[in-house]
Amino acid sequence: MSDQGLGASVARKEDRRFLLGKGRYTDDVTLPNQSYAVFVRSPHANAAIRSIDARQALAAPGVLAVLTGEDAAADDLGGIPCGWTITSKDGSKMVAPPHPALVKGKARHTGDPVAMVIAETRAQAKDAAQLVEVDYDPQPAVAHLNAAVANGAPQVWDEAPGNVCFDWHLGDAAATDAEFAKAERVVAIDLTNNRVAPNAIEPRAANGYYDDVEDRYTLYTTSQNPHLTRLLLAAYTLKVPEQKLRVVAPDVGGGFGSKIFHYAEELLVLWASKKVGHPVKWTSDRSEAFLSDAHGRDHVTHAELALTADGKFRALSVRTLANMGAYLSTFAPAIPTYLHATLLSGPYVIPAIYAEVKAIFTHTVPVDAVRGAGRPEATYLLERLVDKAARELGIDRVEIRRKNLIQPDQFPYQTPVALQYDVGDYPATLDMALQAIDYGKFAERKAESEQRGKLRGFGISTYIEACGIAPSALVGALGAGAGLYEAATVRVHPTGSVTVFTGSHSHGQGHETTFAQLVNERLGIPIENIEIVHGDTDRIPFGMGTYGSRSAAVGGSAIYKAVDKIVDKGKKIAAHLLEANVADVEFEDGKYRVAGTDREKTFGEVAFTAYVPHNYPIDTVEPGLEDSAFYDPKNFTFPGGCHLVEVEVDPETGVVEVVDVAIADDVGVIINPMIVDGQAHGGLAHGIGQALLEECVYDTEGQLLSGSFMSYTMPRAADLPSFKVGNHVTACTHNPTGIKGVGEVGAIGVPPAVINAVLDALAPLGVTHLDMPATPEKVWRAIQAAQGGAA
């Protein structure tokens, strides 16, 4: 109906300010009498703190205060809470150790905040921070999963013997055992999922301001969900009621999950502001970000697949160790459990699945959600295992998948790991991707590469993910401390323009455009006349924020529901103006019309009447045209698809070059194809980065060796080919928009396709296993080992 509605690739409304360098980020907010905070962070992974001497720092120019864990405790500042409780196999609750905002007596990872220095300028605070004398007593530390579960490993917490946070399971062990007992073939794999840093382009920042006239706190922060931050500040950390707290997340330069969580610095700048009588701003630098933003992934997994001799999957058994870091970040326990084990059926029929997940404490930065969050780990192990099975059984890698995919007529499909998929067409996306990459001619391309001394490999991943997390009642039953609905208010102004207040938060996703397109689709109003407001708890009724690819599916549905209420109220007003029965009034193309006639009123006329109710059904309809809706999803949404990758390996150096990527996704109904493609591109870059380049490397002492962009390799444009992105739409069946979600598909689907392609390239040399990231030296060593060389 409209060239700006669903399916229109309109240019992003927000890009003008971004491209002109006029985005307004947290660090751009400088308040009158602004002061600045710098943190003194532990250089040791595990150290008792004998004493802190701040006298020199306090005497330094411009210094207003030096605050420590003792001060925080004296003011009864709350510890950072974990928002999800996992119950172990034996019925016990997970070990949830205290997480003080500033440590007291002991630091448990490099980067743990020990003291906060506040000064009139950032430079003064930085200089003074170097004058804070901390007397550390360093003790043995443990950073890696296998070391942390070994006998005699250093203990991160006394209350977590063996460093175990929880020992959880999902699925039917007996049914799985029975399938393995009678299995014709069993294929096993051991692999790791590498630890990654989120590395949003905008580092975290927080600016806290206590107004002693209003007795009210305002926090500007780099958050993906300001209402959740306010909730946690109110209920757990600052302990100030919500009406006394305003949290603003203005323009935010990327999150990738890392800005979901409530961080200590957000609490501390508010607390410190009241103490020093100035607003207090903290802005992370990149080195600090590596040591203080929650990391992602870091699993060690053993998995086994039971098959029939002809390659039908019968059962899957998975044992995973998941690194939690030193403390539990906001959603950390949910990631390797309900966002990982529940996805282990992938897009396949697997009659029995059993998964065990042990979460382990180490002396490292906390681990939590990073783009995909659990689902990349599940997809990676499953797709690596399926490829290995194909090789061991001598079945073509495409065919073994085709043989086991859930067929379109099997939906709704109940997996053995709790989820019920509503809809999808996995054979269609498989065929679409194969066609896009011209799979039939792979052998020719391989031969051509060989002439240039390169080994070409083809890799495949058929994946599923779960987005739009999910009915509040369900997640509550599974241990979540929050509901997972979304809220929206739609305010129609008297002249017919619209402001939408959404609880979703855009930090790169383009909501200001796509949400306006949703409203345009329903009301016919040009998107230029639709303003999307987000990221301010004083302006928006409530919200759960943006993560898990939930905004379009859940936040968009809340907007739809609110628009429904507007349309219905408008019908009553239009019926009055048109002197017709409400039941006879239709709304289409932005006009209310008496069915079967040409009598009509535009939406704008109805809106004006709502605010100038001279001729108005005042006895039955209130003036004004504004409504709100909370949408609580009935289920997750289930995007899925097929990702194909071709690589060339230089066998002399081990360098892997990704030379072709073709993907076919089913992300449900698409609002803006350009933005959907962009999300796919970003996710693919992220996923290829994890597969080939990115890794947080800790040494055995718990020192982070990859703590800057000089060693931590981010994917760059030159590392990536042009992507072939296709979409095959099946509409989500249980939300009003049909949208499933797209933000994470690349990061979830592509890593195993990359590694499968590298292993395919190296198969002729006898290489059968590689862990991510497939760095040149790792590939070269695998070749040397397979060839019986010295490496």
Next chain:
Amino acid sequence: MRNFEFHRPQSVADAVTLLKGNDAAKLLAGGQSLLPILKLDLAQPSDLVSLAKIPGLKEIRSEGGDRGDLVIGALVTHDEVASSPEVRQRIPGLAALAGGIGDAQIRNRGTIGGSLAHADPAADYPAAVLALGATIVTDRRSIAADDYFTGLFQTALGADEIITAVRFPVPERSAYAKFPHPASKYAVVGVMVAKTAGGVRVAVTGAGSKVFRLTALEQALTENFAWRAASAVEVPPGDLRTGGESSPEYLAHLVQVMAKRAIQACQ
């Protein structure tokens, strides 16, 4: 970054005077290594002496006609070397090396003199200077490349000595092959091969604590300039870095591969 006094002398002599007796003063050329070090507070110089206003340090010229040396002023940027018709025509291997340093921003600001004074063990220019048998010209003397690099970030330069130019003899052929670090773009291993009338010189950067020559390979190539010689290169283990991201075995292997590729590029 801490406060410092900033100086912009108009002559080399004035710059030397500013450095004399002040161990906490640092020279500033293109700043591509120094400024990040200052920002990270890894050095706290009291004085920065900028070379930017000193005339005569930005020239590229040939001395002594067609067979004479190519002389590059200390403040010539990497991009200027990479795009100079004179360098491209006379020592194309050097122009190509300069064009592969860092990224475009670094090449637009970074200078040859700055790179050589800093003597980063993974920088590219040291390989060119050593393989081409260049001479470092300073305010007071000339230093042969073989005598110039003395250790990790260490050179033969005196504390108040200033590089003014680098003098390159023109080889028959030369080429540089580099295995860049994927993040930093520094050389994990870079090998420069130069074939001259007097023999072949091969220099390796990145793999050790300082740039070094592969004399055995030089001899083999002087007798027979063929890429197959590279596979026989034994890199002395003591010359290789340990404890870095790359193992010594991998570095030794990369030296062979990059040497081979440099030789092939010469042919």
